[in-house]
Amino acid sequence: MPEIKLTQVMAFSSEDHNFPAKNLLSSENFKKWKSKSAGEKDVSVMLQFECSTQVEAVHVGNEGSAFVEIFVGKLGADVKDFEVLLPTSSFMSPAESRSGTNPSRVRLFGRDKLSAAALGRPWDCARVVCTQPFCRTAAYGLAFVKFLAPAAPAAAAAQPAAAVAQPAAGDVVRLGSFTLRPESSDEIRAGGLFSRRSQLTAAGGSLTREDRADRVVPPRQPPSATQTSTDEPPLPTGHYQLKPETKQKRPTESKPARPETQPAARRDTAGPASSTAVSNGDTSGARPPATATYRPLDKLLSGVVFAMSGYKNPERATLREQGIRLGAKYRPDWTPDCTHLICAFRNTPKHVQVRGRGKIVLGSWLMACAAQKRRLSWRRHALEPADGRAPDSEDEVWAEELRPRPAAGPATAPSPPPANGDEYGSSTDDMDTDDEIRM
Structure with a gap:
C-alpha cells in the first residue's frame, strides 16, 4: 500500500517551539510534535493530503499521549462534519501515564480497525486529536502518523496475488529507517563452482585466489591399524596431503571421591557466632560493636x-x-x-x-x-x-533482640543447716515459749 504524502499543516491547537507540528510532515522518526505546556486537556493538528484519496490503513507513533482519535474530511468543510476514521484508541494505561513508562508505543491500524463509514471514500485532510488525562506534569503529542492508500487496481491485476516484487540488482531498498543491502547479480547454482574449476583445468588455466575459495577440504581419515610408525610419508589426497595423527589422548585420571563426612565435620566445627547469626537472621554475620x-x-x-x-x-x-x-x-x-x-x-x-x-x-x-x-x-x-x-x-x-546476653555466673550452693540441729539458730531469747505465755 503506498503512503499518502502530507503537504502542509492546516491548523493546530498547541505546539512546542522545539517540537512543532510541521515535524509530522517529515519521514524522520526523531522529529516529533508536542504540546506547548504540560497539563493541557487535549491537543489537535490538521494535516492536508497531497491529493484526494482513500485511506486504507494508519500507522501511529505515540509520544506520551494516552488516547488518539483521527477524523477525515473535505477541504472547506466544517470540523463538526468530519467523519471518524480511527475511533479513540488507547496508547498508555493510567499507571504507565503516571510513571512515564512506554511513552513511544507504535500501533498499526488496518482496514478492520478503522471506521466502516470512512472507508471507500476519498478525503482531502485529516484531524488528529490527542488526550492525556492521567498525567499533568509532562507535555505530550505524536512521534509520527502515516496514512496508507489502497493499492492501485491496475498494478494488482498485472501481478498474481502470491507474487512478491523483487528489487532490481544494485537498487537501494529503504524500509523505514533501515537501508537494505543490494543483492549481487551473480547467480549461484548447485555444482556451478565445481564445473567452473573443471573448465579451467581442461583449458590449461590456473585457479586464481578467488577461484580457490570453492575448494572443499576433505575430511580427515583415521590412520589404518597396520600403520604404526609415524615416519612413513602421508598419502596424497587431491590438493591436500593428510598427516597422520600423532597427538595422543592423555589418560583420564579418576579423581578421588571426597569423603561424605567432611561437610558434617565442617558444620560441627562452626563456632557459636555463626549459629547465632543464622538464628537472628543476620545474613552478613557481623556482630554489634561495644558502642552499638x-x-x-x-x-x-x-x-x-x-x-x-x-x-x-x-x-x-x-x-x-x-x-x-x-x-x-x-x-x-x-x-x-x-x-x-x-x-x-x-x-x-x-x-x-x-x-x-x-x-x-x-x-x-x-x-x-x-x-x-x-x-x-x-x-x-x-x-x-x-x-x-x-x-x-x-x-x-x-x-x-541482637543485644549480647550477659554470661550467667556460677550457681551458689545452699547454706548448710546449724550444727546443733536447731533450725532457729543457737539463740531463742527473742521467742516466747508456751509457759511464758501462760504466766
Missing part, C-alpha cells in the same frame, strides 16, 4: 517517612509492609515531612521532584534492614552514584 545503639524491632526505622516510585504490586506492597513493620511511616505522595524516596529507577516524576531534596534509595534497603534486623546506612543502597560515594553520616542501629 539498640532499639526494638518495631521502632528500628523510627523517624523515617518514605514514599515510593517505580514499583508495582506485589513488590510495592511487600516493601511498604516491611517499612511499616520496622517503624517507618508511609506516604502515598511526597510530602514536606518525607525523608526517603524508595525509587526503582531514575527519571520518574517523583524522582525528578525529590532529587536534591531528600534521600533516594532502592527498595533493597528496606529488605536488607528487615533481613539483618538493623538500620543500615542508606548510602549503601543509594540510587544516585554520587550519593553512594559520599561518606556515611549515620550510625547503624541494631534490633534489641
Whole structure:
C-alpha cells in the first residue's frame, strides 16, 4: 500500500517551539510534535493530503499521549462534519501515564480497525486529536502518523496475488529507517563452482585466489591399524596431503571421591557466632560493636517517612509492609515531612521532584534492614552514584533482640543447716515459749 504524502499543516491547537507540528510532515522518526505546556486537556493538528484519496490503513507513533482519535474530511468543510476514521484508541494505561513508562508505543491500524463509514471514500485532510488525562506534569503529542492508500487496481491485476516484487540488482531498498543491502547479480547454482574449476583445468588455466575459495577440504581419515610408525610419508589426497595423527589422548585420571563426612565435620566445627547469626537472621554475620545503639524491632526505622516510585504490586506492597513493620511511616505522595524516596529507577516524576531534596534509595534497603534486623546506612543502597560515594553520616542501629546476653555466673550452693540441729539458730531469747505465755 503506498503512503499518502502530507503537504502542509492546516491548523493546530498547541505546539512546542522545539517540537512543532510541521515535524509530522517529515519521514524522520526523531522529529516529533508536542504540546506547548504540560497539563493541557487535549491537543489537535490538521494535516492536508497531497491529493484526494482513500485511506486504507494508519500507522501511529505515540509520544506520551494516552488516547488518539483521527477524523477525515473535505477541504472547506466544517470540523463538526468530519467523519471518524480511527475511533479513540488507547496508547498508555493510567499507571504507565503516571510513571512515564512506554511513552513511544507504535500501533498499526488496518482496514478492520478503522471506521466502516470512512472507508471507500476519498478525503482531502485529516484531524488528529490527542488526550492525556492521567498525567499533568509532562507535555505530550505524536512521534509520527502515516496514512496508507489502497493499492492501485491496475498494478494488482498485472501481478498474481502470491507474487512478491523483487528489487532490481544494485537498487537501494529503504524500509523505514533501515537501508537494505543490494543483492549481487551473480547467480549461484548447485555444482556451478565445481564445473567452473573443471573448465579451467581442461583449458590449461590456473585457479586464481578467488577461484580457490570453492575448494572443499576433505575430511580427515583415521590412520589404518597396520600403520604404526609415524615416519612413513602421508598419502596424497587431491590438493591436500593428510598427516597422520600423532597427538595422543592423555589418560583420564579418576579423581578421588571426597569423603561424605567432611561437610558434617565442617558444620560441627562452626563456632557459636555463626549459629547465632543464622538464628537472628543476620545474613552478613557481623556482630554489634561495644558502642552499638539498640532499639526494638518495631521502632528500628523510627523517624523515617518514605514514599515510593517505580514499583508495582506485589513488590510495592511487600516493601511498604516491611517499612511499616520496622517503624517507618508511609506516604502515598511526597510530602514536606518525607525523608526517603524508595525509587526503582531514575527519571520518574517523583524522582525528578525529590532529587536534591531528600534521600533516594532502592527498595533493597528496606529488605536488607528487615533481613539483618538493623538500620543500615542508606548510602549503601543509594540510587544516585554520587550519593553512594559520599561518606556515611549515620550510625547503624541494631534490633534489641541482637543485644549480647550477659554470661550467667556460677550457681551458689545452699547454706548448710546449724550444727546443733536447731533450725532457729543457737539463740531463742527473742521467742516466747508456751509457759511464758501462760504466766
